[in-house]
Amino acid sequence: xxxxRIVGLFFERDGAALDEMQKKYGxxxxxxxxxxxxxxADAEECLNDALMNLWEAIPPARPQxxxxxxCRTVRNxxxxxxxxxxxxxxxxxxxxxxxxxxxxIADKGAExxxxxxxxxxxxxxxxxxxxxxxxxxxMKRYFFTDSVGDIAKDLCISESKVKSLLFRARRxxxxxxxxxxxx
Amino acid sequence: MRKNLPKEVSAVKKYSNLELIGKVDGxxxxxxxxxxxxxxxxxTMSKRRIAGIAVAAVMAVVLGVTAxxxxxxxxxxMQGYISDREENHIHLPEGFATVPAEDIGTEIEPEAExxxxxxxxxxxxxxxxxxxxxxxxxxxxxxxxxxxxYPDYFDGKFNYGKFSMNAVIDGEEEMFGYxxxxxxxxxxxxxxxxxxxxxxxxxxxxxAINVEIGEFGxxxxxxxxxxxxxxxxxxxxxxxxxxxxxxxxxxIESVNSAECGGVTFTAAVDNxxxxxxxxxxxxxDENNELISxxxxxxxxxxxxxxxxxxxxxxxxxxxxxxSGFTGAEEVYFSFETIVDTSQVESLSLGGAVFTFE
Numbered sequence: 001x002x003x004x005r006i007v008g009l010f011f012e013r014d015g016a017a018l019d020e021m022q023k024k025y026g027x028x029x030x031x032x033x034x035x036x037x038x039x040x041a042d043a044e045e046c047l048n049d050a051l052m053n054l055w056e057a058i059p060p061a062r063p064q065x066x067x068x069x070x071c072r073t074v075r076n077x078x079x080x081x082x083x084x085x086x087x088x089x090x091x092x093x094x095x096x097x098x099x100x101x102x103x104x105i106a107d108k109g110a111e112x113x114x115x116x117x118x119x120x121x122x123x124x125x126x127x128x129x130x131x132x133x134x135x136x137x138x139m140k141r142y143f144f145t146d147s148v149g150d151i152a153k154d155l156c157i158s159e160s161k162v163k164s165l166l167f168r169a170r171r172x173x174x175x176x177x178x179x180x181x182x183x
Numbered sequence: 184m185r186k187n188l189p190k191e192v193s194a195v196k197k198y199s200n201l202e203l204i205g206k207v208d209g210x211x212x213x214x215x216x217x218x219x220x221x222x223x224x225x226x227t228m229s230k231r232r233i234a235g236i237a238v239a240a241v242m243a244v245v246l247g248v249t250a251x252x253x254x255x256x257x258x259x260x261m262q263g264y265i266s267d268r269e270e271n272h273i274h275l276p277e278g279f280a281t282v283p284a285e286d287i288g289t290e291i292e293p294e295a296e297x298x299x300x301x302x303x304x305x306x307x308x309x310x311x312x313x314x315x316x317x318x319x320x321x322x323x324x325x326x327x328x329x330x331x332x333y334p335d336y337f338d339g340k341f342n343y344g345k346f347s348m349n350a351v352i353d354g355e356e357e358m359f360g361y362x363x364x365x366x367x368x369x370x371x372x373x374x375x376x377x378x379x380x381x382x383x384x385x386x387x388x389x390x391a392i393n394v395e396i397g398e399f400g401x402x403x404x405x406x407x408x409x410x411x412x413x414x415x416x417x418x419x420x421x422x423x424x425x426x427x428x429x430x431x432x433x434x435i436e437s438v439n440s441a442e443c444g445g446v447t448f449t450a451a452v453d454n455x456x457x458x459x460x461x462x463x464x465x466x467x468d469e470n471n472e473l474i475s476x477x478x479x480x481x482x483x484x485x486x487x488x489x490x491x492x493x494x495x496x497x498x499x500x501x502x503x504x505x506s507g508f509t510g511a512e513e514v515y516f517s518f519e520t521i522v523d524t525s526q527v528e529s530l531s532l533g534g535a536v537f538t539f540e
Contacts, residue, residue, distance in 0.1 A: 067216060068209030075205050101204070120206045127211055136218045139211055142204055155218070156386055158515075161508035167471040
């Protein structure tokens with residue numbers, strides 16, 4: 001079913017909207033959640049929570065891209081799940097990609113003083129400055145938390161190239177963050 | 184200060200900070216979906232590389248290299264040529280031939296008894312782990328091309344078309360390459376010869392590569408700076424190239440190691456690219472940056488047995504070098520044209536020289 005029709009079902013408060021979401025995007029959303037939480041059971045719960053969140057958000061929200069909107073929703077839920085698990089030592093998942101990124105924007109003594117809107121603008125400016133391939137690799141690694149091996153396989157490039165692209169992107173992001181902070 | 188926080192709290196703070204990544208506009212996510220296997224995967228040839236190959240084709244004709252005749256004999260002959268840009272203006276010698284497909288074990292479609300309008304055939308293929316290069320003949324005698332416009336076509340303008348490459352794995356097709364254009368080497372008597380070249384790894388387990396190419400047109404620059412795509416033919420041609428291990432060119436390793444920028448390297452070369460291997464470095468961010476800087480600051484050179492030498496600074500004037508990657512484990516760049524490795528005397532990275540038997 002087309003996204004526009006699914007959104008229409010949400011607006012009509014027709015429960016079939018969730019069935020259609022499950023059918024069309026269930027596997028993708030669960031995959032996003034499982035890469036972050038490391039647990040299939042947690043990923044299932046995150047998926048269910050995400051569907052409920054979508055039900056509550058739409059309407060009034062009318063996402064331009066239902067796929068992107070729902071990925072973002074489930075990702076946030078999965079991240080919160082991960083922090084909950086880590087806080088109670090329920091998970092040994094280390095989430096390498098997030099550690100890599102944290103190392104880039106971790107301060108060297110000064111706290112980051114961005115608010116959400118500023119950070120988003122800065123990040124999108126940084127992304128726009130990357131080549132398309134670099135941007136896709138960056139997003140696959142740090143939004144979808146794909147492994148280097150999976151990224152290489154999906155894009156049919158070598159793992160060395162993935163690492164190289166990520167390394168350069170992180171270096172550029174670091175420069176962007178510190179330049180913005182000093183302004 | 185984050186580093187002074189208890190471990191569990193710092194983890195919470197870390198992840199809540201990184202949720203901000205999730206707030207980027209949905210267009211960046213859509214781009215990922217379109218770019219990867221769920222949508223289309225695009226392998227983009229740099230315009231300079233395309234120009235380099237197209238110019239090589241021009242030179243092949245000017246110097247009398249019978250590219251068309253060679254192709255019809257089943258050879259892929261490309262005059263190696265460094266495009267006429269600024270300082271790098273070196274021509275590789277005449278008769279700089281590639282390795283014929285049959286000599287490297289690549290099986291190509293047996294030549295049909297008849298080569299009818301609408302038929303396509305591969306006349307030479309070279310594949311390495313990271314690059315693919317093929318020459319293809321198309322019988323376009325029914326495409327309505329006007330011979331009188333031949334000079335324009337041959338000027339590298341006639342280069343727009345659908346061009347996708349699908350790997351056959353366990354009987355299923357999976358697209359792994361898409362190039363917006365394949366430069367034309369020659370056009371004669373309704374037979375168009377094209378070059379397909381891109382840097383991308385052939386997927387593991389691929390049994391064959393199915394290619395679709397067609398829907399040709401050209402870019403018209405009649406009203407600069409505007410350019411216009413002019414469609415010529417809506418026909419699509421398809422053919423298949425079987426793959427086995429023997430058809431993948433393997434790099435030839437250097438007999439020595441050498442030092443550049445404080446790092447010891449070994450080297451290797453194959454028909455489609457060159458490799459430098461840093462020794463004893465873990466792939467950390469710092470080491471990746473170190474190698475990237477070394478490569479960026481030093482000329483990369485290739486010297487042939489006849490004394491011809493080509494040098495190129497990748498980040499300034501790409502000439503022999505196409506796309507590639509640098510890292511603590513390997514530096515790789517594809518060539519803009521095919522190199523006959525039996526004629527390579529040495530590679531160099533700055534002052535480090537690597538020789539081959």
